[in-house]
Amino acid sequence: MADKFQATIRVAHLSDAALLAELGARTFAETFAKDNTPEDMAAYLRSSFSHEQMQSELRDKSCSFLIAEVENEPAGYALMRTSDPPEMIFGKSSIEIVRFYVSSEWHGQGIANALMHECVSQAIQGGYESIWLGVWEHNERAQAFYRKWNFKPIGMHPFELGSDLQNDIVMERVIASELTFTSTSPG
Numbered sequence: 001m002a003d004k005f006q007a008t009i010r011v012a013h014l015s016d017a018a019l020l021a022e023l024g025a026r027t028f029a030e031t032f033a034k035d036n037t038p039e040d041m042a043a044y045l046r047s048s049f050s051h052e053q054m055q056s057e058l059r060d061k062s063c064s065f066l067i068a069e070v071e072n073e074p075a076g077y078a079l080m081r082t083s084d085p086p087e088m089i090f091g092k093s094s095i096e097i098v099r100f101y102v103s104s105e106w107h108g109q110g111i112a113n114a115l116m117h118e119c120v121s122q123a124i125q126g127g128y129e130s131i132w133l134g135v136w137e138h139n140e141r142a143q144a145f146y147r148k149w150n151f152k153p154i155g156m157h158p159f160e161l162g163s164d165l166q167n168d169i170v171m172e173r174v175i176a177s178e179l180t181f182t183s184t185s186p187g
Contacts, residue, residue: 005070005106007114008051012065012077017054020065022064027101032161040162064122067170068102068115075111076102078119080131088155089132095123097133100142124177129181130175133161134168135156146171 012013018026025045033041047053056065062083068076079099101114123131134157135142143153151171159168 004173005111006113007070007075008070009066009068009114009118012067013035014055014056014058014064016067017051017058018078019050019067019074020058021051023077023103024054024099024101027076027103031139032136033103036161036164037039040164043162045159056187063098066118066122067117068106068111069110070106070109074103075106075109076115078115080119080122085132085158086155086170088170089172090130090154093128094130094133095126095128097131098107100133105135116145120149120173120175128175129170132170132171132172137167143169143171149173 022144028043028049029045033158058065059078060081062081063124064080066078066080067074068078077099078097078101081096081098083096084094085094100115100119102115104110120131132152133146133151135146136159137156151173153169154172156167157170159166
C-alpha cells in the first residue's frame with residue numbers, strides 16, 4: 001500500500017515545547033485512555049507532558065525530538081535518547097526510542113513509516129549498533145508496526161502509569177549490519 005500523504009520530518013527546537021506537550025498528551029490519551037483509569041491517566045499526562053517537562057527534554061543533550069508534519073500541521077513525533085541501555089540490549093552503542101506517537105487521524109496514512117524511517121536513518125548516521133524501545137504488552141497495533149520495522153522482542157521491563165505498574169515488551173532492532181564500513185586495502 002502506498003503512503004497517502006507526504007510527511008516532512010524535522011528536528012524539534014526549544015520553541016516547540018508547547019506543541020510537543022499538546023501533541024504528546026493528546027496522542028498518548030488517544031492511544032491509552034480507554035484502557036486506564038482517569039486518575040492514572042491524568043497523573044501520567046501531568047508528569048510526562050507538561051510544558052516544563054518538554055522544555056527540560058528539549059534542553060537535554062541526550063534527547064532528540066523529531067516532528068512529523070503534513071502541510072505544516074503536526075501529525076506525530078518521536079523522542080530518541082542515548083543512555084545506558086538495559087543489560088538485555090545487544091548493542092554496546094544503542095539509542096532508545098522513548099516515545100513514538102502519531103495522531104489518530106493520521107493512522108494508516110504513511111506518517112508512522114516516514115517517522116520511523118527518519119529514526120532509523122538518524123541511528124545509522126549516529127553510528128549506533130541498535131535501536132531499542134518499550135511497547136505496552138497490550139498494544140498489539142504498535143507491536144505489529146515495530147515487527148514490520150524488524151524490531152524483535154527481547155525481554156520485558158516495568159512501566160509506571162500513574163499508580164499502575166504495567167509491563168512493556170522491550171524490542172530491539174540491530175542496525176550494526178546496516179552501517180557502511182570502508183576499509184583501505186594494503187597497497
